[in-house]
Amino acid sequence: xxxxxxxxxxDVERIKLDFPILQRPVYGDxxxxxxxxxxxxxxxxxxxxxxxxxxxxxxxxxxxxVYHLGALATEWYEESRDIIAGFLNAxxxxxxxxxxxxxxxxxxxxxxxxxxxxxxxxxxxxxxxxHHSNMVPWQFLAQQTGATLHYVRLxxxxxxxxxxxxxxDGVDNVKIVAAAHVSNSLGTVNDIPGLARWAHDRxxxxxxxxxxxxPHRAVDVQALGCDFxxxxxxxxxxxxxxxLWGRAELLERMPPFLTGGEMIRTVELERTSWNDLPWKFEAxxxxxxxxxxxxxxVRYLQGIGLExxxxxxxxxxxxxxDVLDEIPxxxxxxxxxDERAGIMSFNVADVHPHDVAQILDSEGICVxxxxxxxxxxxxxxxxxxxxxxxxxxxxxxxxxxxxxxxxAKVRRTFGV
Amino acid sequence: xxxFYRENILDHYRNPRNSGHMEHPSASADGVNPLCGDELSxxxxxxxxxxxxxxxxxxxxxxxxxAASMLSEAIKGRKLDEIRDLGKxxxxxxxxxxxxxxxxxxxxxxxxVLKVAVSQLTGEPLPQEWAGSDEIRWNSA
Numbered sequence: 338x339x340x341x342x343x344x345x346x347x348d349v350e351r352i353k354l355d356f357p358i359l360q361r362p363v364y365g366d367x368x369x370x371x372x373x374x375x376x377x378x379x380x381x382x383x384x385x386x387x388x389x390x391x392x393x394x395x396x397x398x399x400x401x402x403v404y405h406l407g408a409l410a411t412e413w414y415e416e417s418r419d420i421i422a423g424f425l426n427a428x429x430x431x432x433x434x435x436x437x438x439x440x441x442x443x444x445x446x447x448x449x450x451x452x453x454x455x456x457x458x459x460x461x462x463x464x465x466x467x468h469h470s471n472m473v474p475w476q477f478l479a480q481q482t483g484a485t486l487h488y489v490r491l492x493x494x495x496x497x498x499x500x501x502x503x504x505x506d507g508v509d510n511v512k513i514v515a516a517a518h519v520s521n522s523l524g525t526v527n528d529i530p531g532l533a534r535w536a537h538d539r540x541x542x543x544x545x546x547x548x549x550x551x552p553h554r555a556v557d558v559q560a561l562g563c564d565f566x567x568x569x570x571x572x573x574x575x576x577x578x579x580x581l582w583g584r585a586e587l588l589e590r591m592p593p594f595l596t597g598g599e600m601i602r603t604v605e606l607e608r609t610s611w612n613d614l615p616w617k618f619e620a621x622x623x624x625x626x627x628x629x630x631x632x633x634x635v636r637y638l639q640g641i642g643l644e645x646x647x648x649x650x651x652x653x654x655x656x657x658x659d660v661l662d663e664i665p666x667x668x669x670x671x672x673x674x675d676e677r678a679g680i681m682s683f684n685v686a687d688v689h690p691h692d693v694a695q696i697l698d699s700e701g702i703c704v705x706x707x708x709x710x711x712x713x714x715x716x717x718x719x720x721x722x723x724x725x726x727x728x729x730x731x732x733x734x735x736x737x738x739x740x741x742x743x744x745a746k747v748r749r750t751f752g753v
Numbered sequence: 754x755x756x757f758y759r760e761n762i763l764d765h766y767r768n769p770r771n772s773g774h775m776e777h778p779s780a781s782a783d784g785v786n787p788l789c790g791d792e793l794s795x796x797x798x799x800x801x802x803x804x805x806x807x808x809x810x811x812x813x814x815x816x817x818x819x820a821a822s823m824l825s826e827a828i829k830g831r832k833l834d835e836i837r838d839l840g841k842x843x844x845x846x847x848x849x850x851x852x853x854x855x856x857x858x859x860x861x862x863x864x865x866v867l868k869v870a871v872s873q874l875t876g877e878p879l880p881q882e883w884a885g886s887d888e889i890r891w892n893s894a
Contacts, residue, residue, distance in 0.1 A: 689814035691789050691859060695757060707789055721790025721813075750758050751815075752767075 340659040343734040345649040352641065353731050355381040367701035370739045375521055375549060375680055375727035376705050378574045380634075387633035388576060391626040399625055400599060400616070410625055417632030418615070421580050424635045425566060426557040431614040432588065434581045435628045439548040440470040442567030442581035443515075445618060446544050447474035449591040450565070450583075454512045454542070457483035462505060462541075463515040464489040464497055465717055466525060469710040471515050471546040484512070491717055495523040495671040502535065511539040518550035518561075522709040522725065523671030524654070524680030526550075533562035542587065548572055552729070553650055553678055555643040558582050570627070575634030578627040581618075588614050595620035638730075646730045650679035653728045657681050657737045664744055666753050670723060679728040682709075685744055686753035690724040696750055697724075697743040704740070757850055758815065766815040771825035775808050782869035784862050784891045791817040791859055795866045799874060802833050814859050816848070821863035823847040828867070836871050839864055865891065 353359050356379050363369050371379060391413065397406035399414045422430040436442045451474075455461060461475050465488050479486040487508055490501035497516075505511075514536040519526050529545055536543040542564035550556055551566075552573035558566050564587060570578040593600055593611060600620040602610040611617045638646065651674075658674035658681065661667050666686035671677055685693050690706035697704055705725040708715045715721060726740055747753075775796050783794035791813030798806035807828055809821040827847060828836055844860050845852065852860055865883055869891045872879045879891075 689789070689791075691814040691816070691856065692758070695856065699757060708787075712787070715790075750763070 340656060340663065343652045343656045345652050346645040347641065347649040347730060349649070349731060349733050353733075355383065355637075356731055357382060357385070359731060363701045364699065368739070370700075370702040370736045372726040372728065372732065372736060372740060373703045373705050374552075374572070374729035374732075375725065377571050378552060378729055379731065380576070381574055381637055383637045384574055384576065384630050384634045387630040388626050391629050396626060398622055410629075413629045413632075414623070414625060417629050420632040420635050422582075424556070424639065425551070425568075425580075425582050426559055427582050428559060429585050432582050432585050434583070434588075434615045434618040435623050435631075436567070436579040436581050437577070437624070438569040438571065438579035439546060439567045440579075442565075442579055443471050443544065443546060444474050445581055445594040446565045446567070446583070447478045449594045449618070450542070450587060451475075451478040451513060452482060453591060455479075455482045455484040459484040459510045459512045460487055460508045461485070461513045461515070462487045462489065462508070462511055462536075464517070464527075465491050466495070466497070466520045466523065466711065466714050467515065467517055468521050468546060468548070469712070470548075471517060471544075472713070475513070475515055478513075489516075491714070494673070495520065495525050496676075497525075497527060511536070511541040513544060514541050515544045515546070517546040517548075518556075518566075519553070519678045519680075520671070520711075520714075521549045521680070522711045522714050522723070523682055524549075524677035524727075525672050526676065526678055529561045529563055533564075536564075537562070549678060549680070552638070553643075554647040570631035570634060573634055574637060575631040576624075576627040578624050578631045580631070585614060588618070593617055593620065597621050641730060649730060650728050651675075653732055653734065653737065654679045654681070656734055657726065657728070657740070660737055660741050661744075664741060664748075666748060667744065670718060670720075681726045682723040683726075684720070684723055685747050686751070688747055688751045688753060690722040692751070693724045693744070693747050696747045697740070700739065700743045700746065702736075702739055702743045759850070762815060762819045762848065762850070765819035765822035769809065769818055769822040769825075771807050771822070771829075772810055773808050774810060775806060778808070780870040780874045782866045782873065782891065784866040784869070786813070786817070786858055786862050787890065788855075788858065789814060791862055793817060793821055793862045793866050795821075795863075795870050797867075797870050797874070799833065804828050804831055804833070804836065809863065811862075813862075816852070816856055817859040817862050820844055820848055820860040824863045824867065833871055833875060836867060837875070837877070839867070 395409040397410045399411045422433045492498045533543045544565040545563045547566045547568045551568040566582045597620040655674045670682045694706035778796035779799040781796040793811035796808040807825045868883045
């Protein structure tokens, strides 16, 4: 069966020119094929230039300096917050807190909201597909507070099992529900509005790990109906900074996460009053240039269009699924391609994913191999690891063809 | 990079030497690398301070399993204090290829479990560089 060609709304050849790293060959003259954006995305010239511009023309600490540079850095930093608020359709800019990454955002919620909201006799619900960063903080919270932790289990094709969710209907005092918008291991897209209703019916809040969704599709936190939404800038073509969106009325009630400079209003020897939102949650000096360039990354993606990026990735995912499906010995995991984001998790016969990735690397192809920080999910499918290829706006069907050729080399090398 | 999976590595991976179990090992140990799920156990038969027989058993990537197979051939007939002195370079010499830090962990599982088994026999504590390995979990039988 011939695999249908990819029809995309993006001019990918032009987009690729924005990414200097994609111009460099590897291992001599091999073309770089980057299929690990789910781990971290490459950076366009516009983001790199913004970082340089900050350091060369407008760098100083924020919210402190009375001098021109300090005012300029603060203006840019706060302007970036506005860009991210718009990107998530947050109703209020005060609801966007800069973080290091999604992990820090989720830990902030688990620590500051979780310790306030959960105690003995209370329940927390997470899902079996969560990245460790949206699982371990809740385990830790349960241990620290005496709350119990329940899980929504998975179907064989990698979706949340509705029967498993129904089985939790009788659990009392659910205070927090935590779920990924998109699974980093399988690409499953979860029904966030449905989970939000389930949580709110019980008086609980819904905390969403948006790391794998926000870079690839339009996110509207108001339409999703969730209460917290955490993202990473480095996965959406930005540098190492992240953001947490949370409902203002919740953030107002929460105690701080980290304490120190910036997050205070007045400090006396015995007591301190907190700064206003969002700075109450931004103790210390933030990653100033990174946060500013995070805004430049969002602007870059918005210029191309999140809907167009999603459509492009869907076409590539469909293509990749069909291409991989035709290779003998390849086993794919997760839901059907029309119901998932641009993540392909697979194995090649009994060849260990580290060996698969090593051979692909020798052809200039970058993929992730391992448990993808989802050990319970791996255990659910009796796997120790998979090879994961993930696509973004700069990937083409040639990249998928290169992956297929690389897998052919794996099969030749290992005789499978 | 093209000759990473040279024929001798693939041969040791497909046909591991000294694999399986022995009836009455003098010492045994096993280890897991949770990063990638590599598993390896080692059993030693030791007489008069010398390794007279060895068995490895495990599953995982080609590098971890081939390294164990190669090491099993190298240590037979060696004295315990020679094994105690084995280091990263010895395993890399056996494999004959350069490894990135991530893949080095795959290769070092074989020598790590060996060190655990030997420390059981000699009663000497595991050297810090092995005991302190952050990602590999050791168990002694």
